[in-house]
Amino acid sequence: MSRFKKNGKKETPELNMGSMSDIIFMFLFFFMVITTMREASLKVHFTPPQATEIQKLEKKSLVANIYVGAPISKNENTLPPGEVSVQLNDQTIKAEELVSDVRDFIGTEKESRDAQDRDKLTFSLKVDKDVQMRYVNTIKQELRKNNALKINYAAGKRAN
Amino acid sequence: MSTRKTPGLNTGASADISFLLLTFFLLTSSINTEQGIPRKLPPPKADDTEEVKADINKRNVLNVLVNYLDQISVNGEVMPVSELKDKAKEFFSNPTNDPSLPEKVNKPIEGIGDFAVSKGVVSLTNDQGTSYNMYVQVQNELQRAVNELRDETSLQYFGKKYDALDSAAQRAVTAAIPMSISEAPPMDWSKGGAQ
Numbered sequence: 477m478s479r480f481k482k483n484g485k486k487e488t489p490e491l492n493m494g495s496m497s498d499i500i501f502m503f504l505f506f507f508m509v510i511t512t513m514r515e516a517s518l519k520v521h522f523t524p525p526q527a528t529e530i531q532k533l534e535k536k537s538l539v540a541n542i543y544v545g546a547p548i549s550k551n552e553n554t555l556p557p558g559e560v561s562v563q564l565n566d567q568t569i570k571a572e573e574l575v576s577d578v579r580d581f582i583g584t585e586k587e588s589r590d591a592q593d594r595d596k597l598t599f600s601l602k603v604d605k606d607v608q609m610r611y612v613n614t615i616k617q618e619l620r621k622n623n624a625l626k627i628n629y630a631a632g633k634r635a636n
Numbered sequence: 637m638s639t640r641k642t643p644g645l646n647t648g649a650s651a652d653i654s655f656l657l658l659t660f661f662l663l664t665s666s667i668n669t670e671q672g673i674p675r676k677l678p679p680p681k682a683d684d685t686e687e688v689k690a691d692i693n694k695r696n697v698l699n700v701l702v703n704y705l706d707q708i709s710v711n712g713e714v715m716p717v718s719e720l721k722d723k724a725k726e727f728f729s730n731p732t733n734d735p736s737l738p739e740k741v742n743k744p745i746e747g748i749g750d751f752a753v754s755k756g757v758v759s760l761t762n763d764q765g766t767s768y769n770m771y772v773q774v775q776n777e778l779q780r781a782v783n784e785l786r787d788e789t790s791l792q793y794f795g796k797k798y799d800a801l802d803s804a805a806q807r808a809v810t811a812a813i814p815m816s817i818s819e820a821p822p823m824d825w826s827k828g829g830a831q
Binding site: 501508511522527605608621627 | 647648650651653654655657658661662665670671672673675676677678679680740762763764765766767768769771772773775778779780785816822824
């Protein structure tokens with residue numbers, strides 16, 4: 477009197493994969509929140525100086541980067557006497573166009589933000605530690621002339 | 637009417653799709669955060685007006701000079717960068733009310749009460765040939781001096797370190813210990829140098 481028919485073969489039950497994608501999506505959102513899109517590829521060597529009293533910038537969307545350092549390739553535009561390049565967006569700028577390019581850069585960066593965020597826009601100076609101050613001073617002067625007063629000296633964390 | 641069962645969709649592949657997205661974001665993004673020493677530049681001066689040197693008492697100024705060899709002199713005294721922090725701290729706090737160190741003015745500050753605020757200003761001059769690294773180190777040491785003083789004041793009045801305070805208390809402490817650095821136009825040693 478067998479009520480229960482027994483199958484000869486036991487099949488492993490199929491796993492429900494539906495929630496697997498949810499888990500992966502959670503990963504995805506986590507990474508999207510904590511990371512930034514890699515900006516323009518670097519055209520200059522940039523090793524930040526190390527400091528102890530560094531602060532994190534609050535909003536990454538309100539940061540515009542200015543890179544200063546030795547050019548990676550020989551074809552880049554340099555400032556005289558030809559050892560240092562300034563990179564705005566994704567290209568190095570010519571010495572004679574420095575003033576106008578920096579002005580345009582500040583203008584476009586400000587315009588691409590909402591009106592109430594414009595004052596919070598920070599210009600992060602990512603300057604190589606071996607660069608002489610004369611280049612930094614020139615850029616600072618231009619920033620000041622164009623009323624871009626919030627700046628940041630990018631630096632790495634040093635233990636002590 | 638018999639209810640028809642909808643056939644189960646095979647959703648195994650959607651995990652693969654989201655994996656693909658995940659790897660794309662992993663490759664195109666960088667975790668390194670924006671960090672550094674924040675500073676405010678002075679507002680631009682009106683054209684053709686020479687910057688009027690404010691009549692500041694000599695005792696209220698700490699002259700920090702960095703030359704093209706990255707050597708530091710503070711009020712005419714050469715010192716290594718490691719001693720700058722203590723010097724600046726002594727300058728800003730003036731614990732013994734030394735007449736050669738900056739004067740203090742009693743100001744009412746919300747949340748703290750009357751506080752003797754230092755009138756000291758650090759005047760920072762660098763050479764065009766100074767390395768950026770040294771410049772950041774000097775800024776860092778000055779910032780460290782102010783941060784330590786702010787921590788001490790916070791502990792004294794609020795019992796917590798500056799970073800742990802709420803924003804109103806932080807504003808009060810910032811008003812009590814202002815960070816005043818004034819940057820002079822740079823010298824240029826290679827061109828004979830304006831001293």
